[in-house]
Amino acid sequence: MRILEFLFPKRTASPATAAIAKERLQVVLAHERSKRESAEIVPLLKRELLSVIAKYVAIKEDMIQVKLGRDGSASVLRINVEFDGLRKPKRARA
């Protein structure tokens, strides 16, 4: 039997599934990486925004919301800020 298999190898080649694996991986990893990056960026962005806004208005940390998401094919950054009132403007230094 083995001699026959060697001399007449089966022509029923299996489909090239590796290409499918590669494509699926590239799609899912692109998605997961962008989620990971936004998870890193959002807290930094929030902290910096807070420090700038707090110079001008009375604000606490839980009064600012930063969300990075998608709307259809576009990436959307939503920033929502509540505040209690304006701070008195400081005199500009001479």
Place this chain on the structure above:
Amino acid sequence: MTKHASKAPGQIIVVTSGKGGVGKTTTAAAVATGLAVRGHKTVVIDFDVGLRNLDLVMGCERRVVFDFINVINGDAKLNQALIRDKRIETLYVFPTSQTRDKDALKPEGVANVMQQLREGYDYIVCDSPAGIEKGALTALYHADSAIIVTNPEVSSVRDSDRILGILAAKSRRAELNQEPVKEHLLLTRYSAGRVANGEMLSIDDVKEILSVPILGVIPESESVLRASNTGTPVILDDESPAGRAYEDAVARFLGEQRELRFVAPARKSLFRAIFGRA
């Protein structure tokens, strides 16, 4: 040992993967043994608390007296817990504990042990548990370089990507804003024949997806099971393709240029085809 206190601090290498069963312990044992064979004073540490196995793969399971947790709790000195390999003079094994307490590896205790090992050894190879929980994070935290063990298969590649993200964000080097952990990809259980048939992701596919340089490619080989059966790191089997591929990987890790071997499909000989011994 005539190593002085003035020696350069040792390098910490984590062997990690995210996914289980891809060959982390086999790789940690092989790489540590390979480094030690070349004369570097090396210790290999089992970080898989509760599921001690490196001792079996290294063939020293009957010589375990104290473990990692004993040292951290101050019940034993580091030197009492380290097991000197019977084959290679410069090789030591640091077994883990079989406790079920997941918090047993206290961060300060681990940091202290790593500092001591850096002073006494050239290479400290950390065998990480699977997953991305505390155990895996502790294993990679102190690393200077990482060997990511990946099988050419979708779930393994995805998990490797995940662990690469964690290395870049949660390691000590990341936290201290130091030069990032050096990443090396080791492809294991590679079957050149199946790649040629388009059934398995190729070296280039995995390299392209993960964009990490390849340290080595270990062919799927019967010798790996044979080695673990007998507690002999597979790198000591010079006859086996897997052993030689690990040796190449260690040489590359140390900066040598070596061509990849065992990555072309083996041609079927007429003799084998007839008598059927593969």
